[in-house]
Amino acid sequence: MKLTLVTGLTGLILLATIVELLRRRQLREKYGMLWLGVLVIVIPLSLFPRLLDNVAELLGVASGVSLVLFLGIVFLLLVCVHLSWEVSHLEEETRTLAEDFALLRTEIDADRAARDELVRTDG
């Protein structure tokens, strides 16, 4: 009973955190929805840990809890890979922006030099 209380409370606190972050617009919807979806699965499991025992037996896993652990680790790994992918993408985007910025600055310098030259020859 004690254990159910601990796991259930943890699930609810996580749920509240995600909702609050979404409410304050600190999380993009795509990530918020992802974590809310996870919690919809996790909270019932934290209250009734034996829910997956049947599925576990079907897959040859001794207990439902082990199955949840295994799936959890696989899921977290996938999330990490996804985040690395997102960071790579962001780095490519900031790189392109930095290059654009450098090229624009070069054009402005060239324009300014040409204008100064014009003023000098006219004056």
Added chain:
Amino acid sequence: MVNGKRVLIIIPAFNESGSIADVVGEVRGELPGVDVIVVDDGSADRTAAVAAAAGARVAKLPYNLGVGGAMRVGYRYARDHDYDVAIQIDADGQHDPRYVPKLVDLLDETDLVIGARFAGEGDYNVRGPRRWAMVMLSGVLSRVAHTKLTDTTSGFRAANRRVIDMFAAWYPVEYLGDTVETLVHTARRGYTIRQVPVAMRKRMAGTPSHSPAKAMIYLGRAFAVLTLALIRR
């Protein structure tokens, strides 16, 4: 103009205020008809100001991107300003601009020309893991490019319009991407590559590292980069 072609010299520079003025000055002295752009890769020193004072155009990146980022800025500039030829030269003064006309001449029948050490001219030798890495890279890349390449990590290269367009759109920013991966990519897309022997000089500033541990790490990374380049699309 070199042999009737509009030529842009691209010099990527990161904290090279000690040598950049001499390099720019020498290029402009030896090759009066070419334009020079120094791409300052987020230097903390006065590289950009010194290069501008020496008469080069300067593109200053807001932070350090790595050689690949600086090179793509140069190739994008070459594409946008309609240059026939883009030539990359190191900012440390080890490349002799007097070889530039030789590289440009070869671009009539080749898309990418590499100025290579160890190809008969000048004296330059390395030993140990660095040597093995160079042997491995030149062996594999020669087969990929269907031509003999002895100095695949050379930063002395000349590109014609077709390769300028490609590099302006695609230039890897990763480690050794500016040398190994660009060669694989260029060869795979059917462009022709050739090397020309050039003598390299001592760097005007800075020192190369000689630690054996670093050389081993270099070998490992070169191997990883090469493998990745070969399996990538």
